Amino acid sequence: MSTRKRRPGGRRKKKKKKRKDFDGPQEQRDDHIKLEGVVTNVFAGGQFEVETDAGTKVRAQLCGRMRKFRIRVILGDRVTVALSPYDLTHGMIVYRAK
Numbered sequence: 001m002s003t004r005k006r007r008p009g010g011r012r013k014k015k016k017k018k019r020k021d022f023d024g025p026q027e028q029r030d031d032h033i034k035l036e037g038v039v040t041n042v043f044a045g046g047q048f049e050v051e052t053d054a055g056t057k058v059r060a061q062l063c064g065r066m067r068k069f070r071i072r073v074i075l076g077d078r079v080t081v082a083l084s085p086y087d088l089t090h091g092m093i094v095y096r097a098k
Contacts (some may be wrong), residue, residue: 003073005081009069009079011044013073019073029082030086031084031085032082032083032084033082033083033084033085034055034081034082034083034094035054035058035080035081035083035087035091036050036052036053036078036079036080036081036082036097037050037051037052037053037058037078037079037081038050038076038077038078038079039073039074039075039077039079040057040075041075042074042075043059045062046061046062046067047059047061048060048061048062048073048079048093050079050091052081056088057090058083058088058090058091059089059091060079060090060091060092060093061083061092061093062079062092063072063092063093063094065094066093066094067096071096073093073096077096077097078096078097079093079095079096079097080093080094080095080097081093082094082095
């Protein structure tokens, strides 16, 4: 005889399924375009203007992981910007060069 308590109705607890599409922290978006540039202007609300090496100006904000770890970005910093292929004027700052 088992000493374990049974759930009401004889139901068992469901196991959580692991996501197969997630490979861990190194997973990157394939559809983003990454460009290097320099922060030329800082706006309110965490927005930045980045001039890329190609010469275009992009309005960008910090990505979630940089916000989480409180990475500071100031005027003149060299950054990597991930642009969406649908709108090349907006992007996310994904890396701050040292």
